Amino acid sequence: MEIFDLFGEDIITEHQNDKNKQLRSDKQQIKNELHRQKVVQKKKEKKKKIKQQKYEIIQTLETQEQKNDFVHSFKGLRNQRKENGMKSLQSPFRIIIDCGFEDNMSDKEQRSLARQLSELYTENRRTDVPLKLYVTNIYPILHKYLEQYHYKQWQLVSDEKLFTDIEEFQQANIVYLSPDGEEELQEIKEDEVYVIGGLVDRVIIKNATLNRSRQLGVRSAKLPIGQFIKKSYKKCLNVSTAALMISGWLKYKDWSKAFDSIVPQKFKEQELQQQ
């Protein structure tokens, strides 16, 4: 008797589908593990390179006093970052990264979001005006990618809840930043909390955060950067750059200066070439 006769074609197809699904999931797991190992390896290499550079600089210094000064200044830089991290937790300027866009992102984009959050955390500790950062709506896959950067040790607030469910923000004056925002942001105020969409969209999803702000019943605003960028699709900054524009404005009280100091040179050069 044919096997089809015993189980029926549907059952066999279903079985094959399950097998394919399992195979895809195994493949994804191997890919993720390889990526994790690559990140760890890169970090090790970076550490080794810095150590080597430090050693080479020390070799060029003549006196013991110069060598001691150099070592101290290096330590000073590290301590200053730690201090800035502490300062950021007390900052009156609060920024929420709302990571509620899991369904809009591919696996690669979610990994990229974790990397951008790590960049933002590092840069925020280097800026003159560190912001108090909240990363909210962290979902399991993002948590896994963020763990590669040891995010639980970061000096910021992380939460799985949606920001509107967090008590601190229930009465707050919220402004959701969106490239499609209804108004243009003029200045940064202490009594307002700014939300950035934790969304990496290689192909721009129009109105993603505008719609979200409407659903959540909060104001939306765009950064006033249109005058510095000609191409409309380029008016969409990535997560970390958008957040750092806020500390840039707090430093210069001027959007043009903030843009010049924060937006990467590469981005501006591409813009010039395309004019």
Ligand SMILES: C[S@@+](CC[C@H](N)C(=O)[O-])C[C@H]1O[C@@H](n2cnc3c(N)ncnc32)[C@H](O)[C@@H]1O
């Ligand atoms: C890569 S963008 C995502 C763009 C997405 N299509 C959207 O609708 O928001 C990441 C986030 O940075 C912020 N952002 C980027 N460019 C902005 C701009 N010109 N004005 C206001 N916010 C901006 C927004 O919060 C945005 O969600």
